[in-house]
Amino acid sequence: NAGVTQTPKFRILKIGQSMTLQCTQDMNHNYMYWYRQDPGMGLKLIYYSVGAGITDKGEVPNGYNVSRSTTEDFPLRLELAAPSQTSVYFCASSYSQGRGDEQYFGPGTRLTVT
Amino acid sequence: QQPVQSPQAVILREGEDAVINCSSSKALYSVHWYRQKHGEAPVFLMILLKGGEQKGHEKISASFNEKKQQSSLYLTASQLSYSGTYFCGTEASRGSTLGRLYFGRGTQLTVWP
Numbered sequence: 001n002a003g004v005t006q007t008p009k010f011r012i013l014k015i016g017q018s019m020t021l022q023c024t025q026d027m028n029h030n031y032m033y034w035y036r037q038d039p040g041m042g043l044k045l046i047y048y049s050v051g052a053g054i055t056d057k058g059e060v061p062n063g064y065n066v067s068r069s070t071t072e073d074f075p076l077r078l079e080l081a082a083p084s085q086t087s088v089y090f091c092a093s094s095y096s097q098g099r100g101d102e103q104y105f106g107p108g109t110r111l112t113v114t
Numbered sequence: 115q116q117p118v119q120s121p122q123a124v125i126l127r128e129g130e131d132a133v134i135n136c137s138s139s140k141a142l143y144s145v146h147w148y149r150q151k152h153g154e155a156p157v158f159l160m161i162l163l164k165g166g167e168q169k170g171h172e173k174i175s176a177s178f179n180e181k182k183q184q185s186s187l188y189l190t191a192s193q194l195s196y197s198g199t200y201f202c203g204t205e206a207s208r209g210s211t212l213g214r215l216y217f218g219r220g221t222q223l224t225v226w227p
Binding site: 035040041042043044045049058061065090101102104105106107108 | 115116128145146155156159161169203214215216217218219220
């Protein structure tokens with residue numbers, strides 16, 4: 001099993017550009033999450049999904065959109081990129097939503113917006 | 115809802131012990147512990163559940179005080195490989211955030227030979 005994979009690993013965007021961060025898991029997990037990690041701030045939840053077709057906002061959803069058409073994929077869309085979105089983005093998955101189940105993290109995408 | 119971790123940083127010699135604390139103002143269902151090495155993804159260490167159940171690595175020990183909403187991670191006889199940033203993630207017992215994790219800011223642990 002590859003676990004949770006993310007692409008790209010690095011990306012530089014100009015202000016106002018858009019992009020999609022890809023996330024795929026092959027563990028048949030129902031729950032998937034997107035976090036952003038800023039230096040010294042821990043992980044902040046952007047969006048999460050409890051299954052195909054179901055998504056919900058986390059702590060910091062503004063400026064992002066998600067979709068979940070399959071169990072395996074959970075892409076994160078950035079529209080009109082801003083410097084405040086410079087961060088490291090982690091996708092994670094778990095069998096259930098935190099209740100006694102660990103979250104498996106992808107390797108991350110380092111995004112810089114200039 | 116972000117839990118508070120202490121200390122912010124710890125520096126140890128190999129073989130020394132350390133304790134990392136995590137405190138929440140909310141009633142908790144579970145506390146998760148993860149370790150992250152520089153430039154890598156967080157890796158699961160342990161989950162402590164309300165009621166006393168624990169899941170995780172045998173060499174890692176931790177406690178969960180349900181009355182105080184506090185958890186502590188115990189690192190004994192530290193090894194160089196223990197270096198990294200440790201995060202606790204807390205899951206509330208009730209409310210609209212049921213099931214979601216809120217992560218602390220992390221504790222940076224450095225182990226020197």
